[in-house]
Ligand SMILES: [Fe+2]
């Protein structure tokens with residue numbers, strides 16, 4: 001098996017899955033019906049991407065692996081998502097800021113992956129890019145609304161930014177797998193992605209009257225499988241059925 | 251035109267099977283009845299998201315998770331669509347939400363039962379969406395135009411939900427003994443509440459006569475309930491699980507299934523707020539509403555700021 005390529009797919013899929021999971025927790029509990037529907041939509045898009053990545057990963061892995069065995073039966077340390085997407089739904093400001101930071105990174109990432117030498121990855125990226133563009137538009141609009149809305153919404157959004165922004169750095173940091181994949185022409189060049197992402201963030205924050213936090217990046221290594229304490233609880237939900245009733249068809 | 255001739259014209263329209271539109275004159279009672287019924291229906295869609303939403307994060311496969319997310323999202327869409335239909339009668343969505351939270355407005359009692367296992371998601375799709383369709387297919391021909399049109403659109407999605415739920419049950423029943431037991435347990439718990447979804451017996455249903463006359467309803471509660479039993483029993487047979495009613499038998503003479511007595515005391519208990527989850531459901535909606543207040547205020551404030559800026563620019 002092409003181990004590096006497999007792990008790169010986990011890296012891509014796990015980010016979408018854990019963020020999709022956090023959004024799915026909100027279904028039915030949103031601040032309005034319209035936002036409820038929109039956030040569920042984003043969650044659905046992300047899980048759609050997860051399925052594409054993991055179906056391909058299962059193919060590479062062979063050995064009777066399936067999209068579900070990859071999604072649900074790994075141990076905590078084998079998940080490759082960034083810590084940012086694990087952060088809980090503290091309030092709507094946290095939900096929106098987490099989404100916005102991720103989207104600012106995700107869209108330029110996909111824009112690069114469209115040119116991947118791996119045709120399957122390129123095809124998945126091409127399909128996801130339209131979705132991601134919509135996600136970024138949605139989250140940017142809400143950051144502006146909340147940032148430049150009321151006193152309370154401004155404060156809450158700034159607080160969410162102060163909490164979440166220091167986790168963003170991790171997604172830009174090239175891990176050994178990402179370096180290898182970039183060299184092979186399969187993966188993205190994260191330096192380019194970072195530059196575009198930072199630009200987007202600056203533009204949107206200015207319009208939102210929000211401040212880029214002057215806080216050092218947190219030392220986190222989710223991509224290496226060192227997750228937050230939230231992760232075990234996320235997996236308890238996510239894996240519950242597959243763990244309690246192993247090897248069954250659903 | 252005096253009230254009497256307006257009334258006559260209205261009744262004539264109804265008798266001729268024409269639809270009543272929001273701009274048309276209508277008796278105050280007709281308007282009130284519709285606000286009550288459509289908002290109650292909308293609330294049911296919205297509260298119904300909670301028991302099913304309870305299993306989204308624990309769905310057993312990616313395929314099922316995506317399908318469940320999409321289903322619950324459809325229900326939100328149904329709620330939205332129905333609130334809009336009710337708004338044409340002169341009530342706002344916020345007012346309707348307040349009525350739901352204060353307990354003044356009701357929603358379908360079925361959603362006050364808990365979803366305890368994954369099989370409950372199958373059973374709800376099969377039975378609850380199934381019962382809803384029977385009611386809603388009838389409502390596609392209801393006399394109030396916006397409500398009838400909303401039903402046409404919603405029914406298509408509900409029948410998709412019903413098939414999906416049945417397919418979950420079928421998979422469980424063809425699975426391991428544990429899975430089949432899970433399906434049977436879900437049927438045991440959801441069967442009787444599903445029969446109660448059609449409302450009180452005709453003899454005890456205060457609104458039925460007027461509703462039939464105004465062609466709001468075209469079939470009685472008992473007729474719809476019978477139709478549901480007749481459709482559902484053979485489906486349970488295919489699954490190979492049994493409906494928890496020893497009096498359920500085919501009646502050659504009537505051409506229908508006979509079935510046992512419904513526990514109406516339980517029904518009224520749940521309607522009156524004493525079901526297992528009544529409090530939880532309203533608390534969850536109250537929490538979302540309260541926590542969403544600053545978000546809604548921010549959206550309004552931001553829109554005003556934007557409008558002011560535009561005005562300044564054009565001045
Ligand atoms: Fe519905």
Ligand SMILES: [Fe+2]
Pocket residue numbers: 295328382408
């Ligand atoms: Fe419905």
Ligand SMILES: [Fe+2]
Pocket residue numbers: 325379407408411
């Ligand atoms: Fe439905």
